[in-house]
Amino acid sequence: MAKIQKRFVCQSCGSVSSRWQGQCPDCSEWNTILEEAPSQATPFSAKHNLQGGGRAIQLVGLDADIALPERMQTGIAELDRALGGGFVEGSATLIGGDPGIGKSTLLLQAAARLAMAGRSVAYVSGEEAADQVRLRARRLGLGQAPVRLAAATSVRDILTTLSIGTPPALLVIDSIQTMHSDLIEGAPGTVSQVRASGQELIRFAKERGTALVLVGHVTKDGSIAGPRVLEHMVDTVLAFEGERSHQYRILRAIKNRFGGTDEIGVFAMQTEGLTEVGNPSSLFLTNREEGMTGATVFPALEGTRPVLVEIQALTVRLASGATPRRAVVGWDTGRLAMILAVLEARCGLSFSSAEVYLNIAGGYRVQDPAADLAVAAALVSALSERPVPAEAIVFGEIALSGEIRTVAHGPLRLKEAAKLGFEKAIVPRAMAGDDGGMGMTGFRTLAEFVDHMLGRG
Ligand code: TYD
Numbered sequence: 001m002a003k004i005q006k007r008f009v010c011q012s013c014g015s016v017s018s019r020w021q022g023q024c025p026d027c028s029e030w031n032t033i034l035e036e037a038p039s040q041a042t043p044f045s046a047k048h049n050l051q052g053g054g055r056a057i058q059l060v061g062l063d064a065d066i067a068l069p070e071r072m073q074t075g076i077a078e079l080d081r082a083l084g085g086g087f088v089e090g091s092a093t094l095i096g097g098d099p100g101i102g103k104s105t106l107l108l109q110a111a112a113r114l115a116m117a118g119r120s121v122a123y124v125s126g127e128e129a130a131d132q133v134r135l136r137a138r139r140l141g142l143g144q145a146p147v148r149l150a151a152a153t154s155v156r157d158i159l160t161t162l163s164i165g166t167p168p169a170l171l172v173i174d175s176i177q178t179m180h181s182d183l184i185e186g187a188p189g190t191v192s193q194v195r196a197s198g199q200e201l202i203r204f205a206k207e208r209g210t211a212l213v214l215v216g217h218v219t220k221d222g223s224i225a226g227p228r229v230l231e232h233m234v235d236t237v238l239a240f241e242g243e244r245s246h247q248y249r250i251l252r253a254i255k256n257r258f259g260g261t262d263e264i265g266v267f268a269m270q271t272e273g274l275t276e277v278g279n280p281s282s283l284f285l286t287n288r289e290e291g292m293t294g295a296t297v298f299p300a301l302e303g304t305r306p307v308l309v310e311i312q313a314l315t316v317r318l319a320s321g322a323t324p325r326r327a328v329v330g331w332d333t334g335r336l337a338m339i340l341a342v343l344e345a346r347c348g349l350s351f352s353s354a355e356v357y358l359n360i361a362g363g364y365r366v367q368d369p370a371a372d373l374a375v376a377a378a379l380v381s382a383l384s385e386r387p388v389p390a391e392a393i394v395f396g397e398i399a400l401s402g403e404i405r406t407v408a409h410g411p412l413r414l415k416e417a418a419k420l421g422f423e424k425a426i427v428p429r430a431m432a433g434d435d436g437g438m439g440m441t442g443f444r445t446l447a448e449f450v451d452h453m454l455g456r457g
């Protein structure tokens with residue numbers, strides 16, 4: 001008998017090696033490699049030829065008729081928006097997020113809504129006892145919703161149960177890391193268990209036309225734990241984000257085989273569960289006072305949705321020759337270093353003896369490059385102790401040459417700002433003509449803008 005090969009699998013990236021190592025050679029994570037059950041010998045050995053003996057499949061043109069799968073709207077508009085119009089029959093959706101962010105709450109609310117609308121809904125919790133889920137449902141005022149609830153972790157038990165009678169329209173599995181398939185060995189949560197359980201559940205969903213939702217935990221680096229593999233298997237991947245210390249939560253589509261990935265859903269976590277936030281800007285703007293230095297308002301764009309956020313900067317002069325700190329919350333550190341370098345090299349402003357702190361209010365994370373000018377304005381304002389007008393918004397991308405570049409969706413940003421009562425906009429020169437119904441000042445270079453702020457010639 002051939003010697004059984006040992007198999008070691010990295011629990012972080014899924015790479016397979018033949019011996020144990022302290023550090024994964026693929027993803028460089030430490031202590032993530034575990035021994036797993038040896039793989040079964042494949043029935044296909046080299047002598048098989050795959051070019052015959054199969055069934056001929058039908059090849060069709062791109063212009064053939066399409067039967068679009070039906071969508072189930074949950075009635076929670078922000079969730080439907082992130083999904084691209086609702087859950088799709090016979091599809092699999094993965095929702096990832098930090099523990100305690102509100103995944104179970106959101107899915108319980110969605111499940112209850114669909115159940116009350118007459119759909120058959122099953123909610124399987126592998127993390128909480130049925131009583132705990134029931135208690136939460138009651139607290140959310142959803143105790144009467146006809147959701148079929150179970151606390152189980154065996155995929156075989158779950159699928160056996162659901163195969164009896166009509167399959168549910170929506171099946172929620174909370175979470176995939178607690179599920180266990182007896183087809184293979186290994187503890188729940190290992191890559192091979194997650195992959196096998198996921199595969200079985202997804203197969204059931206596709207065959208029976210059930211919309212499957214898998215909850216996935218997230219590792220500290222933000223990817224869905226272990227099962228990168230899972231992201232490839234499902235149709236839609238949603239990320240549920242937010243700071244636990246803040247109220248707001250953003251549901252973002254990362255992958256969507258049935259729609260776009262540029263829409264977000266915004267929620268607020270309250271005592272009565274997650275409530276929808278139709279107007280996110282109101283959430284992130286603090287009370288603005290005239291004459292405050294170091295603060296600007298930036299119209300960020302999330303997909304096609306503008307969100308107004310406040311950017312705050314603080315500079316502290318250091319007397320000694322110590323290396324000054326740069327601390328950033330909600331923005332990219334490298335990008336801050338770049339803006340500081342441009343301010344120094346192109347505009348003659350020195351931050352080298354000052355500590356610089358940058359913060360995006362409300363715990364929001366800005367990724368939009370159009371924030372450059374707003375950040376620069378906040379920095380200049382903090383350093384010079386001159387306020388940026390409180391009724392102005394600022395946006396534009398800054399090049400290393402000091403030039404202020406145009407950015408996408410100017411009109412959309414201006415419209416949102418006008419809606420919230422802003423009257424002025426500081427923008428790239430080339431965009432100053434865009435009609436947004438407000439007073440616009442355009443600048444071609446950062447030096448021009450700095451001169452304007454400091455009242456220099
Ligand atoms: P939960 O949905 O259990 O998070 P996850 O499933 O992502 O781990 O949410 C847990 C947190 O949400 C918990 O810390 C308490 C808070 N919460 C509220 O503030 N209000 C509510 O109505 C509910 C149900 C939870």
Ligand code: MG
Pocket residue numbers: 100103104105127174
């Ligand atoms: Mg949970």
